[in-house]
Amino acid sequence: MSNTIVPHGPLHYLSFATLEDESGYFIEQYPLFYLPSAAVYGYTIKRREAEKNVRVLAIGNPDLNNPGLELPFAQHEVATIGYNFPDITMLSGNKATESWVTNHIKDYGIIHLASHGEFNPINPLFSAVRLTKDQQADGKLEATEVFGLEINADLVIISACQSGLGKVTGGDDVIGFNRAFLYAGTHAVISSMWRVSDISTAVLMKHFYRKYATNNKADSLRSAMLHVRNRFPHPGYWGAFLLVGDWE
Numbered sequence: 001m002s003n004t005i006v007p008h009g010p011l012h013y014l015s016f017a018t019l020e021d022e023s024g025y026f027i028e029q030y031p032l033f034y035l036p037s038a039a040v041y042g043y044t045i046k047r048r049e050a051e052k053n054v055r056v057l058a059i060g061n062p063d064l065n066n067p068g069l070e071l072p073f074a075q076h077e078v079a080t081i082g083y084n085f086p087d088i089t090m091l092s093g094n095k096a097t098e099s100w101v102t103n104h105i106k107d108y109g110i111i112h113l114a115s116h117g118e119f120n121p122i123n124p125l126f127s128a129v130r131l132t133k134d135q136q137a138d139g140k141l142e143a144t145e146v147f148g149l150e151i152n153a154d155l156v157i158i159s160a161c162q163s164g165l166g167k168v169t170g171g172d173d174v175i176g177f178n179r180a181f182l183y184a185g186t187h188a189v190i191s192s193m194w195r196v197s198d199i200s201t202a203v204l205m206k207h208f209y210r211k212y213a214t215n216n217k218a219d220s221l222r223s224a225m226l227h228v229r230n231r232f233p234h235p236g237y238w239g240a241f242l243l244v245g246d247w248e
């Protein structure tokens with residue numbers, strides 16, 4: 001069993017993995033997972049399935065019509081997922097359209113989005129993951145749109161900057177991507193608290209999927225964070241990603 005964190009107020013914005021005491025960083029001592037509220041745990045546990053759906057939808061480096069927004073390591077990041085999860089649909093460049101993703105997302109058990117994220121501090125429901133624009137959609141998959149999707153995934157990974165941020169409400173929940181994907185049917189979400197390095201994130205995700213093929217989510221993320229820490233010691237490189245929802 002992993003260690004559960006149910007944050008209150010501003011603690012929603014704290015990466016507990018990067019806290020330390022005389023024994024070292026918390027992530028060195030414990031696998032961690034987060035819940036927006038205690039009630040969410042029962043909600044996600046009820047949706048566990050005996051056999052995991054390992055069909056993967058992996059989006060990496062969509063065409064955003066701006067050379068300055070190219071993420072070459074994101075494309076490499078999603079390509080490595082297939083080493084451990086061969087039943088994979090990989091979309092990059094102009095194939096990674098928002099319409100295709102929203103129309104097919106319900107068919108996959110693992111969803112990986114490696115692109116730019118845009119956090120809207122005024123209205124977090126308009127925070128977005130950038131995809132390729134098409135005739136039907138503007139290329140910004142907003143949190144408010146995710147609420148209306150049918151998602152059957154065991155895990156969604158939003159490998160984008162600040163994808164885990166949101167606004168703490170009076171009910172001590174965070175409005176943002178995590179809540180949106182959990183509401184839409186996802187069992188668990190891995191998202192980031194701050195702007196992340198393209199290179200270190202690719203390394204972290206490659207190691208995560210290698211472990212996740214045979215281990216639970218919390219242990220796999222902990223192992224991946226420690227692996228990156230060996231190469232990039234500063235917590236800014238490895239401490240951004242949080243697991244929210246079902247740890248197993």
